[in-house]
Amino acid sequence: MSYTSRLNQAFEGAPRLPLDCRSKYVLVSDCHRGIGTTNDNFLKNQHLYFAALQHYYQAGFTYIELGDGDELWENRSLAQIIETHGNVFDLLSRYQAKNRLYMLYGNHDIVKRSSRYASRHCRTFPCGCGNNPHREQKPLLPDITFYPGVILENHAGPDARDIYLTHGHQADFLNSALWPLSRFLVRYVWKPLEHYGVLDPTSAAKNYTRKHKTERRLQHYAAQNGVTLITGHTHRPALSADSPRYYNSGSCVHPRCITCLEIENMQIRLVKWTMTVHPDMSLYVAREQLAGPLSLAG
Secondary structure (H helix, E strand, O other): OOOHOOOHHHHOOOEEEOOOOOOOOEOOOOOEEOOOOOOOOHHHHHHHHHHHHHHHHHHHOEEEEEOOOEEOOOOOHHHHHHHHHHHHHHHHHHHOOOOOOOOOOOOOOHHHHHHHHHHHOOOOOEOOOOOOOOEEEEEEOOOOOEEEEEEEEOOOOOOOOOOOEEHHHOOOOHHHHHHHHHHHHHHHHHHHOOOOOOOOOOOOOOOOHHHHHHHHHHHHHHHHHHHHEEEEOOOOOOOOOOOOEEEEEEEEOOEEEEEEEEEEOOEEEEEEEEEEEEOOOEEEEEEEEEEEEEEEEO
């Protein structure tokens, strides 16, 4: 199957959400939430992510996660990830309670595509500490569905392009068609070597050649289909008027910041959240606009 076919398949029967002047969406990708060990790349930015998540919740945004939210190649247990980052999942459950949560899966959490997996691992989680199997179960993400793609239907006019959202690994053969092999290599080869500074050459985020090839394919797909395509996967944020067909939300595992895309008032912005310092030397979490706003009205 070609990468074009894999991308087409991601949007077959995809949920369609309205995009108009009242829409408020925040697009986040590649959190790679782990279990709190040295391999948990999300750990260093968890405070930035949680502050951003609270801001968007209070401001009435709908949260759309574009895949690889949880690191399930290096880790086997989603329950451990949930317990480690319980405050994050508690806030995500509040988004879902208000029907403002849409979750996509990527290659690193592709197991979530199974409805049985989602029902078994995401419906509830045990309260309290310890290994008591009889701990009280608290609702987490009941009836959650993890999608391969979501479409934002642009109602701005006849010339306005719909926005297609997916993770983007479909354009990367090794991380889509051969994902079981890639997972094996990550789990048993590259994860141990990461302690010694060895980068995973199969990763589009760490291998420049693979990153560039994947992005070219995603840009070609968007132009060929006359849509705006927004993905993650490569971890390289992108928003430019020079490339209006393809945007990228970046990731939450940059060295000192997280990046995301905001859609509000029919405009899209690329922003980053980072830790900075007041004149009195106190620390605070700051939102900084990196690019945009670009109009989505056509």
